Amino acid sequence: MYLAKVYVMYKESVLDPQGEAVKKAIHKLDYEEVADVRMGKYFELKIAKSDRDVSDVVEDICNKLLSNVNMESYRYEIMEEE
Amino acid sequence: MYLAKVYVMYKESVLDPQGEAVKKAIHKLDYEEVADVRMGKYFELKIAKSDRDVSDVVEDICNKLLSNVNMESYRYEIMEEE
Numbered sequence: 832m833y834l835a836k837v838y839v840m841y842k843e844s845v846l847d848p849q850g851e852a853v854k855k856a857i858h859k860l861d862y863e864e865v866a867d868v869r870m871g872k873y874f875e876l877k878i879a880k881s882d883r884d885v886s887d888v889v890e891d892i893c894n895k896l897l898s899n900v901n902m903e904s905y906r907y908e909i910m911e912e913e
Numbered sequence: 914m915y916l917a918k919v920y921v922m923y924k925e926s927v928l929d930p931q932g933e934a935v936k937k938a939i940h941k942l943d944y945e946e947v948a949d950v951r952m953g954k955y956f957e958l959k960i961a962k963s964d965r966d967v968s969d970v971v972e973d974i975c976n977k978l979l980s981n982v983n984m985e986s987y988r989y990e991i992m993e994e995e
Contacts, residue, residue, distance in 0.1 A: 832948070838955055853956070856978055862970055864963040866914070873920055873955035874935070881946040888944055896938055 833878040835889045837907040839898045840871035872897070877912075885909055915960045917971045919989040921980045922953035954979070959994075967991055 841847045847869055854868040874897060878885055889907050898905045923929045929951055936950040956979060960967055971989050980987045 840955070840957075850956075853978070857958075857974055860974065860977060862974060864961040864965070864970065865958055865974070866961050867957075867959040869957040871955045871957075873922070873953045874932075875922075875949075875951040875953075876939075876947055877949040879946040879948050883946070888946065892939055892942065892944060892947070895942060896935070 832880070832912045833885050833909055834912050835874075835876040835878060835885070835907055835909045837874040837876065837889065837893060837897055837905060838871060839874070839893075839903050839905045840869060841902060842904050845902050871903075914962070914994045915967050915991055916994050917956075917958040917960060917967070917989055917991045919956040919958065919971065919975060919979055919987060920953060921956075921975075921985050921987045922951055923984060924986050927984050953985075 849870040850868040853870055854865060857865045857868065876889070876892070878888060886909060889909060893905045893907065894900060931952040932950040935952055936947060939947045939950065958971065960970060968991060971991060975987045975989065976982060
């Protein structure tokens with residue numbers, strides 16, 4: 832079994848309204864030292880071994896489903912589980 | 914400047930409807946080998962150095978704002994940026 836950890840964030844060039852909203856809320860808690868906040872999605876996928884390459888499977892799922900390739904970028908890590 | 918990476922997920926005991934929905938969509942792409950999907954929130958916080966301990970700042974922000982402590986658990990990593 833594999834465990835894939837996927838991180839999906841807005842591209843740097845895209846305004847992150849949620850991140851801005853969270854930053855404002857943090858400043859209301861008096862944590863002015865927080866200079867920037869970016870918010871994204873995080874997925875953990877458990878993937879059984881198959882005849883397909885697990886990286887290809889994860890890439891395809893990221894491109895087709897987990898991220899909007901026009902506005903978001905993704906990265907992932909794949910670990911083998913005992 | 915510090916970079917804090919925060920991961921917020923539903924607790925294991927809590928049903929993850931979004932994760933279930935994503936899993937169904939993945940299976941429609943014919944990736945039956947994906948056995949389980951958990952979905953959460955991911956934050957990157959840039960935090961300037963201050964007289965407060967950065968871990969205390971991140972903990973307090975996680976407990977008060979970024980996670981619902983009844984249903985979600987969080988973990989974080991803090992790195993120092995050049």
